Amino acid sequence: MCSYLTLRHTRRNRRRLREEIARRGVSRLHVGCGLVLLDGWLNIFYERREEYGRVKERGGRLALNYNLLKTWPVADHSIAFIAGSHFIEHLDLNAGIAFLKESFRVMKPGAVIRLSCPDLEIYARNYVEGNRAFFENKLVKEWCAFSQARTPGEILAAKAYDSGGSHRWFYDFASLKHILELAGFRDVKKCGRLEGKVPGLKDIELPERELETVYVEAVKP
Structure with a gap:
C-alpha cells in the first residue's frame, strides 16, 4: 500500500524520477500495461500494493508503478511512441482527455500514439x-x-x-477521434490489430480481443 508519505516523497522527487527516465533513454511509453511488459518500452501501471514511483527492471524490461492521472515525470517533447491497449476505457471522459493532453505534452512532433479499447x-x-x-x-x-x-x-x-467495475467509458472511433483532436492530435486513423506505425504490435494487441476492439493511431503535429 503506498502511503501519503510515499506519494508526497514522489511528488517532491519528480525531478529525480524524470532525470532517471531521461538517463535511461526512454522514448516509448506502454501505459496501463498490466502484466504485459514490453522490451524497449517503459511499462507503466498503477498498483496500490506495490512500491510507488520507482523505475524497476523486471526480466530486463523497465516498469514503473505510477498514477497516470498525476503529472508525469517525463520531459516535454521526449517520447516517440505511446501505446495503451485496453486502458483508456478505465478512465472517465474528463480523465481520458486529461490523459491525452499529458501524452501530447511529452511527445515529440511527429510522434505517434496508439489506443485500443472495446468498440461501442x-x-x-x-x-x-x-x-x-x-x-x-x-x-x-x-x-x-x-x-x-x-x-x-x-x-x-x-x-x-x-x-x-473499473470501466468508466465506452468509446467508438468517432468519440476517440474527437478527444484526440481536442488534445491537439491530428491524422487520426482507424487501424487493424496489426496495422499502424507503432512498433511491436503483435506483443501489444492480444489476438483474442480483436473481435470487440477498435484500434486508433494519431500523430502529434
Missing part, C-alpha cells in the same frame, strides 16, 4: 442487428464482469462496468 459501435451494431452469436461468443462473455448477464442487452450494459 461493434457492440451496438450487434445488439441492434440481434446477433446473438456475438454476445454468446466465449470471449465476450468471459470479459463480462457480471456472470449473470445472459441477454444481449444485459451484456451490452454490463460492458460499461467490466473488469470488476
Whole structure:
C-alpha cells in the first residue's frame, strides 16, 4: 500500500524520477500495461500494493508503478511512441482527455500514439442487428464482469462496468477521434490489430480481443 508519505516523497522527487527516465533513454511509453511488459518500452501501471514511483527492471524490461492521472515525470517533447491497449476505457471522459493532453505534452512532433479499447459501435451494431452469436461468443462473455448477464442487452450494459467495475467509458472511433483532436492530435486513423506505425504490435494487441476492439493511431503535429 503506498502511503501519503510515499506519494508526497514522489511528488517532491519528480525531478529525480524524470532525470532517471531521461538517463535511461526512454522514448516509448506502454501505459496501463498490466502484466504485459514490453522490451524497449517503459511499462507503466498503477498498483496500490506495490512500491510507488520507482523505475524497476523486471526480466530486463523497465516498469514503473505510477498514477497516470498525476503529472508525469517525463520531459516535454521526449517520447516517440505511446501505446495503451485496453486502458483508456478505465478512465472517465474528463480523465481520458486529461490523459491525452499529458501524452501530447511529452511527445515529440511527429510522434505517434496508439489506443485500443472495446468498440461501442461493434457492440451496438450487434445488439441492434440481434446477433446473438456475438454476445454468446466465449470471449465476450468471459470479459463480462457480471456472470449473470445472459441477454444481449444485459451484456451490452454490463460492458460499461467490466473488469470488476473499473470501466468508466465506452468509446467508438468517432468519440476517440474527437478527444484526440481536442488534445491537439491530428491524422487520426482507424487501424487493424496489426496495422499502424507503432512498433511491436503483435506483443501489444492480444489476438483474442480483436473481435470487440477498435484500434486508433494519431500523430502529434
